[in-house]
Amino acid sequence: MAMCLSVTVVRSQNWLTTGNTGMDPVTNFIGTTDNQPMNVRTDDDWRLRVNKTQNYVVNTSFGAKTANGWMLLSPDIANFLSGANGPYSLLHLAAATNNAQTSSDRPWMNVGMTLTGNSDHSYVGQKSYGTDKTDMVVHWSDNPATWYGPDRLRFLFTSGYSSSSSSGAYSEEGLEGMRLYPVTPDEVNVGIGDFYAANLIDPTITEPEERLDVVDGKVRVRQLPADPVSTSDEMVTVNMTTGVLEHRPIVNLPDNCEWQMSPGVQHVWTAVGPADPDCPDEDEFVGIGTNAPSAKLDVRYARQAERA
Numbered sequence: 001m002a003m004c005l006s007v008t009v010v011r012s013q014n015w016l017t018t019g020n021t022g023m024d025p026v027t028n029f030i031g032t033t034d035n036q037p038m039n040v041r042t043d044d045d046w047r048l049r050v051n052k053t054q055n056y057v058v059n060t061s062f063g064a065k066t067a068n069g070w071m072l073l074s075p076d077i078a079n080f081l082s083g084a085n086g087p088y089s090l091l092h093l094a095a096a097t098n099n100a101q102t103s104s105d106r107p108w109m110n111v112g113m114t115l116t117g118n119s120d121h122s123y124v125g126q127k128s129y130g131t132d133k134t135d136m137v138v139h140w141s142d143n144p145a146t147w148y149g150p151d152r153l154r155f156l157f158t159s160g161y162s163s164s165s166s167s168g169a170y171s172e173e174g175l176e177g178m179r180l181y182p183v184t185p186d187e188v189n190v191g192i193g194d195f196y197a198a199n200l201i202d203p204t205i206t207e208p209e210e211r212l213d214v215v216d217g218k219v220r221v222r223q224l225p226a227d228p229v230s231t232s233d234e235m236v237t238v239n240m241t242t243g244v245l246e247h248r249p250i251v252n253l254p255d256n257c258e259w260q261m262s263p264g265v266q267h268v269w270t271a272v273g274p275a276d277p278d279c280p281d282e283d284e285f286v287g288i289g290t291n292a293p294s295a296k297l298d299v300r301y302a303r304q305a306e307r308a
Contacts, residue, residue, distance in 0.1 A: 039077070046077035049087070056085035059105040066110075088114040089123060104141030112137070119143060120151060142182065150207060153180040167197035181207045189213060210244060 031038050031050075040048040049072045055064040065088075072087035074080050075096035084100035089109050094100070095117030104121040105114075112125010123139040142151040156174035165171040176194040183189050191208030193215030198205040205215065239246050287293030289300040 045075070047075065048073050049077050051086055054086075058085065058088050059102050061103070062105075062107050065107065088116070088121075089125065092116070101141070101143065103144050109139070150181055152182075152207075155179070167194065167200055179208065183207075187211075191215060193217060 035052045037052045038050040039046050051067050051070045051072075053068045055066050057064050067086055070087040070090050070092065072080065072092045072094060074094035077094075079096065080094045080100055084102060087094075088102075088105050089112050091112070092114040093116075097117075099117050099119045101116060101119055101121040105123075108127045108129075109123045109125065111128075112123055115122045115124075120143070121141045123137065125137060127135045127137045129135070138153065140151060140153050155177045157169055157177060158174040159169040161172070162170040167173055167175070169175040173196055176196050177192075179191045179195055181189045181191060189208035189211055191213045195205060195207070195215050198215045236245055236247060238244075285293035285296055285298060287298045287300075290298055
């Protein structure tokens with residue numbers, strides 16, 4: 001009696017060429033057709049998660065966010081998820097430790113990248129506020145109420161590294177071009193220049209102390225406005241002691257327009273004549289060495305012998 005043996009050959013899938021089920025882009029995928037998250041592990045730890053179709057709350061002060069397909073990348077996702085429901089935005093990079101600060105998240109933080117770590121939270125991405133109305137946002141935050149700070153937004157530039165450089169582009173720190181420093185929950189000061197390097201020279205230079213604080217160098221305006229001359233009674237002056245631009249109403253100036261070279265001694269008298277708000281007037285005199293000029297410019301000089 002003859003025997004017939006049937007053999008079934010199971011061919012393993014070649015992911016390098018055919019993927020899941022062939023060349024069809026609809027069915028050729030890595031993942032699942034079930035509504036479950038996809039997780040990637042290395043060394044038996046969760047490193048990456050892609051959300052299923054789902055909604056959840058990030059900041060308890062607001063409602064749930066639509067988080068379909070949002071991706072979380074972290075050295076320890078299980079630890080992160082012990083304190084959060086999932087990634088905060090379309091892409092979320094999280095530190096290994098559970099520093100899932102949620103109170104700084106906002107409902108508009110969706111299409112962008114979230115970064116959490118060291119108990120702080122930041123976001124770079126879009127902020128839409130209407131149809132086809134979108135802002136590009138660079139966001140950073142601090143812990144609520146405690147105001148641990150300073151948590152600053154800094155712009156750093158680096159090049160090659162030199163161990164002999166304590167600051168600048170070749171240092172480990174890098175060259176600082178600008179920083180934004182939150183003074184209070186309602187105020188941010190802007191500092192231009194390398195405040196880090198300046199602090200190494202002068203420890204009293206720490207953070208920007210004014211709304212705009214230039215640590216060194218000059219401020220240049222290449223083209224002044226061509227507007228008509230202002231008729232306002234307000235002006236801005238430079239405080240020569242602090243270097244701060246200050247608002248100073250014109251009414252606070254001396255009403256006689258005198259130029260006092262040293263305390264108690266007037267060497268030059270200008271706009272000599274009746275007090276007039278338009279100071280100086282074209283019909284008033286200037287005296288050098290005299291407080292009673294008799295001509296448009298009256299210069300008087302006495303030799304030392306004559307003075308004696």
